[in-house]
Amino acid sequence: MPIYTLFPLVAVTGAAGFLIGALAQQDISYRKLNDEMVRDPYVFRSRRKIFRALSFLGITASPTVQLTERGQSITSESSFEESETESSEIISSPDTGSVSLFEQFILWSRSQVNHIMFMTFSIGAEQPHYKEISHVASIMKYGFPGMDEIRVYKNFVLSYDRRNRIAHWVCEHIRGECLAYRDPQTLEKPNEYIADQSIPSMFCPNMRDFRNTEWVGGHMASPQNYKCNVTMFNEAYKFPNIVPISRALKNNVWLRLEHYVRELALKSGSVYVYTGPMFMPQRITFRNWAIRHHVMGMNTVAVPTHFFKVIISEHRQQGVLPFVEGYVVPNAEVDSETDLRSFLADVRDIEHFAGLKFYDGEQRKRLDFTSSDSSWDIEYIN
Amino acid sequence: MPIYTLFPLVAVTGAAGFLIGALAQQDISYRKLNDEMVRDPYVFRSRRKIFRALSFLGITASPTVQLTERGQSITSESSFEESETESSEIISSPDTGSVSLFEQFILWSRSQVNHIMFMTFSIGAEQPHYKEISHVASIMKYGFPGMDEIRVYKNFVLSYDRRNRIAHWVCEHIRGECLAYRDPQTLEKPNEYIADQSIPSMFCPNMRDFRNTEWVGGHMASPQNYKCNVTMFNEAYKFPNIVPISRALKNNVWLRLEHYVRELALKSGSVYVYTGPMFMPQRITFRNWAIRHHVMGMNTVAVPTHFFKVIISEHRQQGVLPFVEGYVVPNAEVDSETDLRSFLADVRDIEHFAGLKFYDGEQRKRLDFTSSDSSWDIEYIN
Structure with missing residues (x-):
């Protein structure tokens, strides 16, 4: 095999491995945190902040919000106030923020493509305890x-x-x-x-x-x-x-x-x-x-x-x-x-x-x- | 290049990419959570649980503790009691649990090998705010x-x-x-x-x-x-x-x-x-x-x-x-x-x-x- 096809192949494999690794790590963290959230209402309360911190490779959907937050001085009181109002938002169940990128893909693929459902079913079988999280959220x-x-x-x-x-x-x-x-x-x-x-x-x-x-x-x-x-x-x-x-x-x-x-x-x-x-x-x-x-x-x-x-x-x-x-x-x-x-x-x-x-x-x-x-x-x- | 060297090469590159990706994702999450911890004392309080959930590819150092915790029923009161005592432990600063695998490697390499310090210095330059976390911890x-x-x-x-x-x-x-x-x-x-x-x-x-x-x-x-x-x-x-x-x-x-x-x-x-x-x-x-x-x-x-x-x-x-x-x-x-x-x-x-x-x-x-x-x-x- 010539060298000029080998390099791209290795590079693509490496990059794919990198992305899959990051996805796997994020997915495992999300599942474990969802388990934790059921047990600890304080983790549940801070879930938006924590899940934002767990964003895939640090990329958040709205980087402007992230920037203003980062601009705040450390241990500033205004950030605590923000946490105050955050806790009283209407809680949608299940939380949209509590789903990892991998699960989003699973959910998307389930709804979109019916014929690959059988394949993904076994992977996504052990879902986090949406029922119990939504229990706190519903009350x-x-x-x-x-x-x-x-x-x-x-x-x-x-x-x-x-x-x-x-x-x-x-x-x-x-x-x-x-x-x-x-x-x-x-x-x-x-x-x-x-x-x-x-x-x-x-x-x-x-x-x-x-x-x-x-x-x-x-x-x-x-x-x-x-x-x-x-x-x-x-x-x-x-x-x-x-x-x-x-x-x-x-x-x-x-x-x-x-x-x-x-x-x-x-x-x-x-x-x-x-x-x-x-x-x-x-x-x-x-x-x-x-x-x-x-x-x-x-x-x-x-x-x-x-x-x-x-x-x-x-x-x-x-x-x-x-x-x-x-x-x-x-x-x-x-x-x-x-x-x-x-x-x-x-x-x-x-x-x-x-x-x-x-x-x-x-x-x-x-x-x-x-x-x-x-x-x-x-x-x-x- | 013969095919029997190509397969291992691709496999190794993919696996290496996977591990690096997981490491990168974990490291980014840790840094962001450390930032968050400085601002929100409730995240700080639950940090042990959160960091345990962020363990590298779900592998924890003491799996037995993990098992007994998992064995508990959901929303059981005993787990809340555990969170109670946890908050009152002596807080060592900086927290050993708050360091990602990648940072552990950086810290280890700094102390062990002096001649690669120059190389890692630029990577590990943007350290999380140990000073501010240890501020809450020290008080x-x-x-x-x-x-x-x-x-x-x-x-x-x-x-x-x-x-x-x-x-x-x-x-x-x-x-x-x-x-x-x-x-x-x-x-x-x-x-x-x-x-x-x-x-x-x-x-x-x-x-x-x-x-x-x-x-x-x-x-x-x-x-x-x-x-x-x-x-x-x-x-x-x-x-x-x-x-x-x-x-x-x-x-x-x-x-x-x-x-x-x-x-x-x-x-x-x-x-x-x-x-x-x-x-x-x-x-x-x-x-x-x-x-x-x-x-x-x-x-x-x-x-x-x-x-x-x-x-x-x-x-x-x-x-x-x-x-x-x-x-x-x-x-x-x-x-x-x-x-x-x-x-x-x-x-x-x-x-x-x-x-x-x-x-x-x-x-x-x-x-x-x-x-x-x-x-x-x-x-x-x-």
Whole structure:
């Protein structure tokens, strides 16, 4: 064979090997990171940045963005702000950024050429856990209100407040389908709340803290929303989901509010609910305000003064903005005749006192904040 | 050229290209991730997991660890617990895991073969920002007590509490060298505290909140520790580092405590200090406890009831365990004659009431908790 065909051949083989090697390395990294993302919500949160860093041979789709980012000074605060807004973007599932170039090719080839599907099927068989990633993404579609101690459960995601031994917020996605059917196993509820091993016992309440107090354990994510599945039902009895609540409130207004959420879910099919405690200040003298809340038991579990619920109900109809409502209920006995509408609150006030941020930035424009009465044609149990 | 030499040649070139391609892709990813790590403390926190996922062609050094991890169920809570302890390991700087295979080769070749150093110098010139990564690592040597809203500054790292508009904790590394010299520019201090743009203004206090109140702004990380550098000095005047403090406390006991820390730093050369607010319950009736704290101004800035300082002073001598002390001071006027020793507190009590965890796990064994009087041969100003 003459030398002038040998050189190009070797060069092409080398270059092809180089590209395939880079592709393989990227693909392996992507798969492993996708595995990691399922386990660690903080990796999940930073996934856009990480996947941008893993771009094929450093080539990013939009090099201008990359440049301005690189131009920023190191440990500059503005970059942290960017990470803030990033976490609250609408999360599309599965993430477009989480697919390596090799997988993009596989996906493309599957859709384009049917006859090579058989060949690629065996290669692309071990797909990353899209289901589980999209699990977090589907619950947190409207963003994380805060990033302290995130815990992921089957039916809800929560942020835990170690100082107060209760959650900062619990976010759940309630689907109409689950409410229509009841698993007979869920007729029997657990006798005690279940400890979560992932939280150090020194920051976790126990049953003894609730004894001899004015408060009972209330659920942030209601087990009644998950009667279709006994595992999901029992998870709502885990301690991080429990909060000290006045018995009179729990059995009346709180129950009605939870029932209202379920009615909304049955009507619209898909409702996202953020529930959490609030600590509201009281006026002592002129210009002198203070927060006072009780603590229970040896673990000094904080008793919130109020609770909030932020409800985002999507429309079955495409193109109609999701509808947002905020409720604030005092953690005390409330007249059982009170109309739920009198507890409606501005979401910005909830944000102010809870120190949280709901679907901020661009997100806000995509939601309907008008306090129209469109959702109020549901009958209440009184 | 005969065909039987051509095939091996092409195969070897292809394989070499494959390996070089994988190496290049890994190296680029590592560099970009190292850049990202400097900007985002959450990426920094998860760096071990991410770098393990980026291992060369998926081959990890210790496959057994990988296996047990993989064996865990998805979204299992135990894996989150593991991530907890991971963050509090002693952070060696620069991180051994943060170096790609290619860089390992460069580093190895530099140390081994001096005569190829000139060749590799130009390739390895653009090193990742070890300095800045080791900046976070050097301050946070004894771990993150909590992971809520981490902010990185030149001389300290803090975790911000958006609900209370003050920091959860501030961690600083005080070196003896900086205390010995004073930059003349630091004689003039800023007139006002500086807002931090990275925190949404709705969660940030301003000067107006401090007007007409009983409290003044106090520094968690004292600017007096950074008189050697005007940039670091001014950063201590940023709002997240400011907390409402009783004027009488600030000018007396708190000042003495800060001075004691500086004396320790001059003596031992390297002192790590965690400072933060505490909200302590008071007894109302038998078995009935409550937390009550004031809030200031329109932004409802929380006034802590107490402050803590956890001081870890290292020994100049190798092999001697670092010495740990905890102090709790009430946010009120204290008799100026009080001995600082009467404010000594158990670190576990600080952890309980602040909801934080200091250097837990294995870490704890490497520290000296005995309340010996060895560090008390320093003279105090009274």
